[in-house]
Amino acid sequence: MLKFLTNLLFQLTGIEMTESVEKTKSSYEKLSKALHKIPNGFPEIEDGTHLRILEWIFKPDEAELASKMKLSGETVKKMSKRLKVSSDELQEKLEIMEEKGQILTRNTKNGKKYGIYSFVVGIYEDQLHRMDEEFAQLFEEYIQKTKGETLFTVKPAIQRIVPVNRVIKTELEIHPYNQAEQMIRSALSWGIRECICKMQKGLIGEPCDYPSSVCLVFSKRENAYKDSLQTETISMERSLEILQEAEESGLVHSSMNIKEGHSYICKCCTCCCGVLRGVSEFGQPHAFVKSDYVMTHVMKLG
Numbered sequence: 001m002l003k004f005l006t007n008l009l010f011q012l013t014g015i016e017m018t019e020s021v022e023k024t025k026s027s028y029e030k031l032s033k034a035l036h037k038i039p040n041g042f043p044e045i046e047d048g049t050h051l052r053i054l055e056w057i058f059k060p061d062e063a064e065l066a067s068k069m070k071l072s073g074e075t076v077k078k079m080s081k082r083l084k085v086s087s088d089e090l091q092e093k094l095e096i097m098e099e100k101g102q103i104l105t106r107n108t109k110n111g112k113k114y115g116i117y118s119f120v121v122g123i124y125e126d127q128l129h130r131m132d133e134e135f136a137q138l139f140e141e142y143i144q145k146t147k148g149e150t151l152f153t154v155k156p157a158i159q160r161i162v163p164v165n166r167v168i169k170t171e172l173e174i175h176p177y178n179q180a181e182q183m184i185r186s187a188l189s190w191g192i193r194e195c196i197c198k199m200q201k202g203l204i205g206e207p208c209d210y211p212s213s214v215c216l217v218f219s220k221r222e223n224a225y226k227d228s229l230q231t232e233t234i235s236m237e238r239s240l241e242i243l244q245e246a247e248e249s250g251l252v253h254s255s256m257n258i259k260e261g262h263s264y265i266c267k268c269c270t271c272c273c274g275v276l277r278g279v280s281e282f283g284q285p286h287a288f289v290k291s292d293y294v295m296t297h298v299m300k301l302g
Contacts, residue, residue, distance in 0.1 A: 028054045030067040038071060040118040043146045053142055056135050057127060062097055066116055073106060073115030099229065101126025107221070120274065121256065121264075128196045128230040136203035143274060147282040180243055180253050183262050187218035190239040191231035197272040206271075214246045214267035252276065 028051045035042035044050050054063060068083060076094065080087040094114050097103045104117040117123045127135065184190065193215040198208045216239055217231055225231040234242075243265070246253065251267040254275065270276045 025051070027060045027064040027067065028058070031058065031063045034067045034116060035119050035123075038116070038118045040120055040122070042119045045142065045145050047145075049138065049142050049145060053135075053138050056138060057100070057123065057130075058102060062093070062100075062102060065093060066097070066102060069103065069114065069116040071116055073104065073113030075111045075113055077111075079114065100130065101128070101230070125196050126230060128194060128199070131196065131199060131203065133203045136200045139200055140204050143277070147278075180255075180265055181240065183255070183265065184216065184218055184236060184239045184243065187220060187236070188222045189219040189224035190234050190236055191217045191225040191228065192234050192239075192242060193217060193231050195267065195272070197268070197274055201272045208269060208272045210251055210269045210272075211246065211249055211267075214242060214251065215264065216242060216267075217264045219263060 031054055032042060032044060032050055036044070042050065058066065065083075069079070074082070076087050076091050080090050083090070094103070098105050098114070102117065102123060104115045104122065106113055106115075117126070124139070192213060195212050195215050198210065198212040201208055217225070218239065219225070223233075225233045243253070246267040251269055252273075254266045254268050254273075255262050255264060266273065266275075268276045270279070270281075
């Protein structure tokens with residue numbers, strides 16, 4: 001009788017453990033699919049490397065919640081009503097997820113909104129304060145296996161080259177809004193971050209000789225970075241100095257390929273930058289866009 005009960009308990013426990021593992025896996029798979037729907041993408045890898053990355057960043061319940069969030073963002077009140085969960089419980093969890101750099105937050109006239117974040121540029125960069133050797137190696141495996149699928153092939157390109165206020169040797173014209181100095185001068189808050197690309201390569205034993213504290217962020221809001229764990233607040237003058245120092249060291253200035261609303265300028269090198277490696281290492285010539293113009297041929301009739 002004792003043996004029968006022991007076997008029965010073992011079987012029931014085994015079933016419960018299997019169900020728990022499957023539920024956990026399902027949470028990460030749902031989040032993976034949600035991230036891949038965003039234009040920047042998050043390609044799946046057959047061996048599950050993409051899921052291991054998410055497991056490092058998110059706890060199962062955090063992944064489950066992130067997978068249900070909207071890209072446009074929602075207030076706690078609206079999200080609580082839609083997901084049918086306690087607003088107090090939801091608020092606490094969202095604050096933890098924000099601190100971990102797992103979700104996108106923004107202050108609006110209707111209150112603070114929380115939403116799902118693209119993996120790159122987004123979640124990955126906001127792991128700056130958490131990254132360790134394990135995560136650095138996981139990301140390297142992921143980028144080697146995907147070779148920039150989606151991120152470098154999506155049209156239009158995710159990143160663009162940003163010229164400093166000087167002559168550029170190119171036959172193409174560059175639109176005025178493309179100028180890095182103007183981006184900085186039009187902001188109300190400025191900050192600097194360690195380059196996560198250089199940090200990641202350093203942690204896997206491939207350090208870079210270029211300056212690493214060079215990534216500039218800026219905002220139209222005052223005191224935008226006072227509570228940030230990843231960003232050190234600096235002045236506009238210091239931002240311009242860093243821009244010039246990076247230029248003199250030979251780093252490439254790049255930002256999101258949008259007409260307005262820029263919030264960062266990366267200082268990239270071909271040895272570390274995930275996007276520039278798309279050009280130099282993975283044979284993805286369209287990882288960057290050089291100009292605001294696309295050449296077309298118009299045939300004149302008659």
